[in-house]
Amino acid sequence: MELRGAVTAAGRLLRRPLLRVALSLLLLLLLALQVEWRPVGVLLARIRLPIAAGALGLFVAAQGLSALKWRWIAATLGCGRPVGRHLRLYFAAMFLSLFLPSLVGGDLFRAARLGGEGWRPSRHAVASVFLERATGLWGLCVVAAAGLAVVGYPGGGAVVAVALLVVAILARQWRRLAAVTPAVLTASVAVQLLYVAVHATLAAALGLDLGWGGWLWIAPAVGLMATIPISLGGLGPREWGYVALLRTVGVRGAGAAAFALAWLILVSAVSLAGGLCLLRGEAASRPPEEGAGKGGR
Numbered sequence: 001m002e003l004r005g006a007v008t009a010a011g012r013l014l015r016r017p018l019l020r021v022a023l024s025l026l027l028l029l030l031l032a033l034q035v036e037w038r039p040v041g042v043l044l045a046r047i048r049l050p051i052a053a054g055a056l057g058l059f060v061a062a063q064g065l066s067a068l069k070w071r072w073i074a075a076t077l078g079c080g081r082p083v084g085r086h087l088r089l090y091f092a093a094m095f096l097s098l099f100l101p102s103l104v105g106g107d108l109f110r111a112a113r114l115g116g117e118g119w120r121p122s123r124h125a126v127a128s129v130f131l132e133r134a135t136g137l138w139g140l141c142v143v144a145a146a147g148l149a150v151v152g153y154p155g156g157g158a159v160v161a162v163a164l165l166v167v168a169i170l171a172r173q174w175r176r177l178a179a180v181t182p183a184v185l186t187a188s189v190a191v192q193l194l195y196v197a198v199h200a201t202l203a204a205a206l207g208l209d210l211g212w213g214g215w216l217w218i219a220p221a222v223g224l225m226a227t228i229p230i231s232l233g234g235l236g237p238r239e240w241g242y243v244a245l246l247r248t249v250g251v252r253g254a255g256a257a258a259f260a261l262a263w264l265i266l267v268s269a270v271s272l273a274g275g276l277c278l279l280r281g282e283a284a285s286r287p288p289e290e291g292a293g294k295g296g297r
Helices: 002-014 017-032 037-045 049-077 083-099 106-113 123-150 156-173 175-179 181-205 211-227 237-248 254-285
Strands: none
Touching: 017 237, 037 254, 049 083, 049 123, 049 181, 049 254, 083 106, 083 254, 106 123, 123 181, 123 211, 181 211, 181 254, 211 237, 237 254
8 A cells, every 4th residue: 555655646746847847857868978078969969950951841741640540530520620720730749749848738739729719628629639649659559569578578569469469459439530541541651651760861871871670669669768657758768769770770978879869959949849839829829809890000
């Protein structure tokens, strides 16, 4: 009973935004103290910008496909909106999740603003966001299983079996989604493969030639680490994950740290652009000023 109480208390603490921020900063500080920054700076200074721009484009494409998948789910549940609105909300949620965790979560924002009026999300809007996340996690597990099979790890089949069981449970719970389930699951796997491509492309821009085989399991594994709700948008656990797992494929020290920092810069850049989507969307949702459109000055 005492152990259960301690775990519950720890869970409550970690749900507090400021503690998540503090944990992220602590993990980053501990990692920074172990890195020799001069060779990291040399690698980043030599990054091939055209290839890095390709990685950025692939990352944006993955986010856009996720937003489109969300729209398919929402439309089936009866709360879909135009594609442009889903895209703006999705990118705005990225900004909120990474930079303003103490105000509102990105997923809650998406659900609340899907209707465009007020801040009280409908049951179907909440379900659409949950299912978009759940199917994304499913796709991540499938790609991770494929990666494990490539490197000869025997647990890949068990991961696929669990993933199929989850699909069966979701299909039974939300029977209205049966018509779009194949497209949604295909998109979920495609999104994760795009993320693998982003990793491989960004690594190539830094001169780290790992190929696709390693990234097929490293990218999903780090993605799972980042989803653990103990930090600020995965900041900290994600960087430690890159450094630890890249070491297993021969990328040590400066190379692993340079990749982790380059990934952080890429995600931050796209999230900051999401802030512009947030400003634009909120400005468009404000009611017109009194007297506007009536010949006023």
